[in-house]
Amino acid sequence: MLAEIQDFFRELAATSPHWNFIWIYDPVQMNRVLTGLWMTVKLSLFCLVFSVIIGIVGAWAQESRSRFLRGIVQVYVQFFRNTPPLIQLLFFYFALGQFTPSYSPDGWLEVPIISNVGWAIIALSFFAGAFNIEIFRAGVEAVPTSTREAAESLGMTRLQTYTNVVLPLTLRISLPALSANLVNLVKTTNQAFAIAVPELLYQSVSIWNDFPSAQKPTMLLMMICYLGLVGLLSAGMGQWERKLRIPGYGT
């Protein structure tokens, strides 16, 4: 079955030189696509988790009684929200990357402690995290003060009130906006291409640089891959939203 499909595309490439689906019949190119896709998935997952953690912790810090802490969060949010993610990536990798220590595995090579993949995860998490803070903050502010007072009057500490009452309600209020931001995050991961992170776009470009006849099919493939990834994420978030729905609450 697979062999027949591969034969078909090998023949197609021979007859129509613009439609070389090389990664279907050439195992080396197929491997490039798969490792690229896997890297995109990994980048997305790490950034999703870290950016949500940044969002929750940041939204909590914004409520802090310490003016200093609130100030820091504010500066962070403004900085990352108001600069382009591509430039953040370059800045992290080329500017900050200069100052991080490196180690030498064999006495000759100097390997930085944080790789380009590491920097991509850091930069993109901070980027999406800044938006998540604002999203969660809006959710936190939508929880009525009276609900918190009820928790307080039952003897709960600020942290207990936050984790048991404010956060669960915030999450439900924020979920639609959070979904939108996480979808954007997945689509932004391909900017890590600029610092040579071997994700899907990087691998695709490598393929069509080596085989110009494969350019159109590879672009098509990329589109489909992103559609699939973002579709999965949206479906998952939708599922989560439905699962968290409270009978009789909200709409």
Added chain:
Amino acid sequence: MTNWTADQPIVRLRDVHKSFGQVEVIRGISMDVMRGEVICIIGPSGSGKSTLIRCINALNDIQAGSIQVEGQEVHGPKLDKLALRRKVGMVFQQYNLFPHKTALQNVMMAPIKVLKEKPAEVEARARALLKKVRLEGKENQYPGELSGGQQQRVAIARSLAMQPDVMLFDEVTAALDPETVKEVLVTIKDLAAEGMTCILVTHEMGFAREVADHIYFTDRGIIVEHGPPAEFFTQARDPRTRAFLDQVL
């Protein structure tokens, strides 16, 4: 006054002053509440009634004077808020239930999280409390699925689950339909009959007359007049009290 004994006032207010910015809403209120007493605070809107009881469990701070609960100063630097709130339960006008938790979970949350009690024991107590406020069978409903009166009774059970010595009720029937007011009042009456110390801010004059041991009438941040209901409702001396009673009775 750390050596407090049960024959002394359980709640003791002395010359309490409270301002919001420039506006002084409480201008020197003193009051003693003994164990087992039911106190009703009545008065026109904006007379500082709600603020006053919010000060008793430290939801609001005060500018001057003293509030003591079982001998513990509420507005001192050494206040142990957890200890205070274990003694003082509060029920709000808008119920303020946790909308993401069922009735049972609402009642169970604080004893488990705050008092670190065993969930199984808390659950038994919570079920008994819900039964006591006549909500058997509603344990697994969410607040959004309950009527106002039912929600308010869950809120009362939630507060009772912390086994407080004093209960504060802040206009708890003001947001309810006339038909459901009664079911909440009956619940409070049961509590009072069991000897729970209750401080209520209320507009239900008939109820106040029936259950209160003592009635305080506040206007513009001071206590104008107070007395046992029989005297208060029939022999009010102050013209402000009489004007108010003429309007509401």
